[in-house]
Amino acid sequence: MKYIRSGSFKRLFSFGRRSTSSLEDSCFNEEDEDKPNYSQVYSLHSQPSQKPIWKCYSFDEIFVATNGFSPGCCIDNGLYLLFPFSPWGSVASLLHDASIPPMEWKVRYKIAVGTAKGLHYLHKGCQRRIIHRDVKASNILLTQDFEPQISDFGLAKWLPTQWSHHSIAPIEGTVGYLAPEYFSHGIVDEKTDVYAFGVLLLELISGRRPVDSSHQSLRTWAKPFLKRGDIEKLIDPRLGSTYDDLEIRLLAFIGSICIRSSTAWRPTMSEVLEIMMNGEIDKERWEMPEKEEQNKEELWDFEDLECEFDDTSSYSTTSLHDYSISTGSS
Structure with missing residues (x-):
């Protein structure tokens, strides 16, 4: 080291x-x-x-x-x-490396549960609430037995108990994982991390990057399948049939409610863990009024985010598929 x-x-x-x-x-x-x-x-x-x-x-x-x-x-x-x-590096380095066999489903599920527990600890278990602000596959390291460890707290913020949220400038984070209220207004709370966690779940299920080479977000690609219940079309084809159908549907459901535009209709990490541990999908409890959902979607769409993504841009970039963004002044 x-x-x-x-x-x-x-x-x-x-x-x-x-x-x-x-x-x-x-x-x-x-x-x-x-x-x-x-x-x-x-x-x-x-x-x-x-x-x-x-x-x-x-x-x-x-x-x-x-x-x-x-x-x-x-x-x-x-x-x-x-x-x-971390001998295996990060989740991203294993999940998206085409030169090695695909990550097994049991490892992906273990990463999902472990990351959820880690975020729950940051939000509820610490003396002061911690908002990570940059939850993504490349910031989750893996131990020898593939236990996930959340790393890179460079953007993390303390959130006082009496504050419901925090307004931040400049906007910093990674494109594809940015919650709409954060990118649009700089509003940060626990639901900022919940949104990014939802994207991570879709990443684990599909094997796709949060932003593809055509600059389409994973969220935009996945939402039609999630809405129709076509979960099979979300699954990483490299997995074949070597996955647990109930687990994959459970994570797909959790991902679908975590990436909602409305923070009020996103779960907390406590609720995410409750769903995971119970293993039950309660669609009625999390059913969002269609009118409210449409109104929120009209206000935000990732494809409205027009940026030039290249290695010579003013953004801090780490790779073609991992755009770190910083706007405004400190």
């Missing part, structure tokens, strides 16, 4: 994506029993990419500065979050 990314609230220990044998050799010994098998299904270095713009520290420097990697520490007066090394 050799790099610390600087310049934000989050400091995440992880590898840069440099597909060089020297990087692997510098961090693993041949005798290390925990070294992943690179010849197996999931490769840690599937594609070469640019050198990360991260500051490099030696292992000894990090060990001393973190008091032996103790949870919660300060380095150069900054606040750092320490994570165990």
